[in-house]
Amino acid sequence: MKKIKNNIGVRAFLKKMGFQKDASVLQLDNRLMNSLNAEGKIELEDVWRSRWEGGFSSMLDMYLVPKNLKQAALLFSQDYSRTEESMKWVSEKVFSLKPKSIVEMGCGCGLLLKYLKTKNPEIEIMGIDQAPNLINIGTKLTGVDLISGNYLKMTPKPSYDTIVCDFGFDSQDYKIPNSPHKTISIGDVKVCINCSNAYEKTFSPYIESWREWGNENSNLVLTGRITSPAIILAILKIANGLGWSLDMSQTTILSAQNNHTKDWEFFPGFVFKSIKEGKVEENFQKIYHMLNG
Ligand SMILES: C[S@@+](CC[C@H](N)C(=O)[O-])C[C@H]1O[C@@H](n2cnc3c(N)ncnc32)[C@H](O)[C@@H]1O
Numbered sequence: 001m002k003k004i005k006n007n008i009g010v011r012a013f014l015k016k017m018g019f020q021k022d023a024s025v026l027q028l029d030n031r032l033m034n035s036l037n038a039e040g041k042i043e044l045e046d047v048w049r050s051r052w053e054g055g056f057s058s059m060l061d062m063y064l065v066p067k068n069l070k071q072a073a074l075l076f077s078q079d080y081s082r083t084e085e086s087m088k089w090v091s092e093k094v095f096s097l098k099p100k101s102i103v104e105m106g107c108g109c110g111l112l113l114k115y116l117k118t119k120n121p122e123i124e125i126m127g128i129d130q131a132p133n134l135i136n137i138g139t140k141l142t143g144v145d146l147i148s149g150n151y152l153k154m155t156p157k158p159s160y161d162t163i164v165c166d167f168g169f170d171s172q173d174y175k176i177p178n179s180p181h182k183t184i185s186i187g188d189v190k191v192c193i194n195c196s197n198a199y200e201k202t203f204s205p206y207i208e209s210w211r212e213w214g215n216e217n218s219n220l221v222l223t224g225r226i227t228s229p230a231i232i233l234a235i236l237k238i239a240n241g242l243g244w245s246l247d248m249s250q251t252t253i254l255s256a257q258n259n260h261t262k263d264w265e266f267f268p269g270f271v272f273k274s275i276k277e278g279k280v281e282e283n284f285q286k287i288y289h290m291l292n293g
Helices: 010-016 025-035 038-052 059-063 069-097 111-119 132-142 193-211 229-241 280-292
Strands: 101-105 124-129 160-166 183-186 189-192 214-223 252-257 264-273
Touching: 010 069, 010 111, 025 038, 025 069, 038 059, 069 111, 069 132, 069 160, 069 214, 069 252, 069 264, 101 111, 111 124, 111 132, 124 132, 160 193, 183 280, 189 193, 189 229, 189 280, 193 214, 193 229, 229 264, 229 280, 252 280, 264 280
Parallel strands: 101 124, 101 160, 160 214
Antiparallel strands: 183 189, 214 264, 252 264
């Protein structure tokens, strides 16, 4: 690959990586299928069949399909608008925090890491993903030995200044049980406290495992489809318990157009800092109002 200029923007970078911004879901499906060898075609057909038949097919099954950058770019182009929007915001936040080192949880094929390294070759990067094929692609792309494995089950390596999770988790992995709803009010916001408590239990291992890769001053930059009041409250509580308070001046709401439904979706971009502030309920209400207008 030709050297990428360090003044490149996210859109041009993604295009260079092989992303297809304007392709439809069907076009992307066909192009991915056509790019695969015989074995890969069977693998992808199996994932599709399992979904059509309503059977169980995890997101991981799909992430295991691409074996090179072109194929990964075709797969992740299905979520183009979100990828561009969150990569833009996360990279801006990372640079404003001026870390010497960053580690990304669920880094996929290392696109964000490659972008950060292109913009600032001095920065030390590391990434973890449970899809070994994506890690192989990311290792080639970044020139850094990224880590293959499940971050929930891993012994953490040295501490990083900034921990990033840019959609690096799958909601189907932490589904909460169907418990009876019990609505409470926090200020003028209503939230089901039973759902929130259940999310707190299922999501704690995530933030705890990310925290272990940092030091006592590390920041967390987090994006994802974290939109229900119950999960927002849970995440703020878990982070607070681990000494991470929301920096409201950096936290924002991002928007992207879903390629499948064409609907606009809104999701938070959180910046947590290592300060003990304890404003969970106040910040929860602010985020809720930012998300819901
Ligand atoms: C939606 S993709 C996002 C990839 C990338 N961060 C991006 O923005 O394009 C989610 C990624 O997180 C990874 N992932 C989910 N849970 C994980 C876990 N427990 N440990 C390691 N990787 C995980 C998946 O394998 C997948 O590559």
